[in-house]
Amino acid sequence: MLKRMLIIYNPVAGQRKFHKLMPVAEQVLEEAGFDVTLIPTTEQAKSATKIAKQGVLDGFEFIIAAGGDGTVNEVVNGLMQAPTQPIFGVLPVGTTNDFARALGMAKDPVEALHIIAAGATIKVDVGQANDQYFINNAAGGKITEITYAVKESMKNKIGRLAYLVSGITLLPKLAPKQVRITHDKGVFEGEILLLFGALTNSVGGMEKLCPPAVLNDGYMDLLILKKVSPIKLLKLLASIKNGSHLQSEDVVYVKTKHVEIECDASLNISYDGVYGGETPYILEVLPEKLAILADATRIEHRLQK
CATH class of the missing domain: 3.40.50.10330 (Probable inorganic polyphosphate/atp-NAD kinase; domain 1)
Structure with missing residues (x-):
């Protein structure tokens, strides 16, 4: 058959x-x-x-x-x-x-x-963002608008450079947002530039944004970037290459199954690079919800033993 x-x-x-x-x-x-x-x-x-x-x-x-x-x-x-x-x-x-x-x-x-x-298949976690779903990450903050603001025609002409061009135009518009973020290990309140609820290690073409992320452990890796100066932001972005950004005092990093995001003003949320609306948002992990065709030997370090 x-x-x-x-x-x-x-x-x-x-x-x-x-x-x-x-x-x-x-x-x-x-x-x-x-x-x-x-x-x-x-x-x-x-x-x-x-x-x-x-x-x-x-x-x-x-x-x-x-x-x-x-x-x-x-x-x-x-x-x-x-x-x-x-x-x-x-x-x-x-x-x-x-x-x-x-x-x-x-x-x-x-x-x-x-x-x-x-x-061959493996089972992976799926994220839920209010009434929508994501498989890679949910994100909030002005800079994350790059992922859904770039036109398809521009991507077809210059490929991944389209994201870089859009990123450069967005940098002067970066503005912190006052938020309250509740997760399994506590509450963060303060001004942030961006946040990620990642199910995988790869975000925006950067494979070291959340290096500890595991595809099937039932957790998302929550990464919050606090309000910093443009110079500090550039230094933090550069430190992603070796993963040292996770140890910065300007970054909050926790593993969690549940996240609630509230903002005094509007904060755009996207999931897997698709515009998802504005806060408030609740993010949750649905453990091992999908079976996916993959070669487990290529990603043993990203799977729960």
Whole structure:
């Protein structure tokens, strides 16, 4: 019996990378015993979420997101809204591919296809942000707007440089926000520049923002950057390369299962780089909620023993 697989692909992601890959994808997966159906996303809001949810109802045993982190997030939300969750997979053909990077997927899409075709799975945590879901991180603060403010056309023209260009334009606009953040180990009150509730180590293409993050330990890594001067901010960003930022007195870092975020003014929240609205927000971890196609030997250090 062939195993039914639905691939939901973003036709414009990563400079339309999947179009070139499509014949190879079908061949590799069909030779591995999968009956493959391909459906593109559309310009309609959250189209991948709707396709994924319907895919579950139609009985697909495997549902793959082929695109960047935005496509992955939409598909995850569709799966989590369905009554049951099939086996999930990620084919990284986007610009940053944060979650695929954390999952240990090969950067070469053809090699990643072979990992998917092998059929091995691991279970990973899923985050819930109010009534939405995330698989990589939830974030708040002006600088995090980069992830959802960059236009698809700009990413297709200059790739990851689009985020750098947008980041430079946002730096002068950075303003601290007065917040109250409640987590499992206490309460933080004060002015912050940004916060992350990370389920993985990879955020914004930086693999050392939360080095201790584990994919299936039932915790998110909460990182809060307090109000600092522009010079201190640049020094902290530079220290991410060796992970020493977590020891800074200007950074709060804890592992937690539950976070409540309140702000006197509006604080934008995003999850997996998708705009999610404004505070108040409650973040929670759903332990080992999804089975995902992956090669565990590539990420043993990111899995709970």
